[in-house]
Amino acid sequence: MEDVVGIIVAPIVIFLIFVAPIWLIMHYRSKKQINQGxxxxxxxxxxxxxxxxxxxxxxxxxxxxxxxxxxxxxxxxx
Incomplete structure (x- = not known):
């Protein structure tokens, strides 16, 4: 059971640490460019x-x- 939790938690942590911040930065940067016209x-x-x-x-x-x-x-x- 702990192995299954470890397998699920590891990708989630990696996503939250590396992917999510970059994703949010890129998202709001593109929103800013669209709003500027x-x-x-x-x-x-x-x-x-x-x-x-x-x-x-x-x-x-x-x-x-x-x-x-x-x-x-x-x-x-x-």
């Missing part, structure tokens, strides 16, 4: 990417309209 630099970068995506969308629509006018069957070839 985006930095000004990250927000500016995100805005720039969104602007580039909008420009690319406009260009794609323009190219598709040109292709539709010059080669109406181009969509069927792909």
């Amino acid at each position: 985006l930095t000004a630099e990250q927000y500016a970068s995100l805005q720039e990417l969104a602007n580039r995506a909008d420009k690319m969308t406009d260009r794609i629509h323009t190219l598709e309209s040109i292709l539709d006018a010059e080669a109406p069957q181009w969509r069927n070839k792909v």
Whole structure:
């Protein structure tokens, strides 16, 4: 009976001493990063990417309209 208790207690103690503190530190560190949100630099970068995506969308629509006018069957070839 004491062997079974020893087998169960040892992993629990190791978990509580080593794993649980690291786990808690990492958990609350990630919560802190989530709550902070985006930095000004990250927000500016995100805005720039969104602007580039909008420009690319406009260009794609323009190219598709040109292709539709010059080669109406181009969509069927792909």
